[in-house]
Amino acid sequence: MLKGFRLLGSLAFVIGFFVVIFVVVPWYVTVVNEPALGGPLPWWVKTAVYLFLGGVAVVMASVAIEQRCRAPEAEELDEAAEPAGLLLANTDRIPGRDVTEVLGLAQGHTIYAIWLGKDVSALVRLILGGELTEYTEMMGKARAVARRRMTDQARRLGADAVLNVRFMTTSVVGAAAELLAYGTAVKLGPT
Numbered sequence: 001m002l003k004g005f006r007l008l009g010s011l012a013f014v015i016g017f018f019v020v021i022f023v024v025v026p027w028y029v030t031v032v033n034e035p036a037l038g039g040p041l042p043w044w045v046k047t048a049v050y051l052f053l054g055g056v057a058v059v060m061a062s063v064a065i066e067q068r069c070r071a072p073e074a075e076e077l078d079e080a081a082e083p084a085g086l087l088l089a090n091t092d093r094i095p096g097r098d099v100t101e102v103l104g105l106a107q108g109h110t111i112y113a114i115w116l117g118k119d120v121s122a123l124v125r126l127i128l129g130g131e132l133t134e135y136t137e138m139m140g141k142a143r144a145v146a147r148r149r150m151t152d153q154a155r156r157l158g159a160d161a162v163l164n165v166r167f168m169t170t171s172v173v174g175a176a177a178e179l180l181a182y183g184t185a186v187k188l189g190p191t
Contacts (some may be wrong), residue, residue: 108149
């Protein structure tokens with residue numbers, strides 16, 4: 001239901017945005033240059049503006065509700081916590097252990113962003129210098145989510161370990177970054 005609500009808000013935003021930019025602005029420029037055409041705004045201009053602003057409000061509200069529902073899950077993530085019973089290594093072998101079976105690629109990814117307030121705060125730090133703690137925190141959370149998803153997939157494959165673990169990041173848009181964790185899920189022989 002929340003996705004449908006957000007889709008409806010996005011649709012209202014897009015329709016309102018394009019009408020405001022491509023119809024209202026040219027119409028307004030014409031009215032301002034022609035004083036005889038002035039007066040109260042027509043209903044269609046008001047409707048376009050309300051669609052635009054209402055769409056933004058609906059999308060923001062649905063995202064806020066979704067984040068509120070998911071907040072405990074994100075707080076449970078502890079970057080330092082190792083998954084119980086599953087060995088993670090960025091090497092291709094474990095000393096004293098033999099790989100008995102390669103189960104395949106285990107991967108997990110997420111796309112994380114920070115809210116505009118933190119983005120503005122980071123911009124100030126960018127100007128003044130120093131660590132951009134807002135982005136450090138964002139990437140730490142993204143790394144923990146991606147690693148958890150990778151280890152969950154490895155467990156579903158029946159792995160004892162994930163070898164050659166790597167992290168890759170890509171900028172998606174603005175302050176949003178994709179983080180991919182991947183490695184080779186394997187079965188290990190006895191010690």
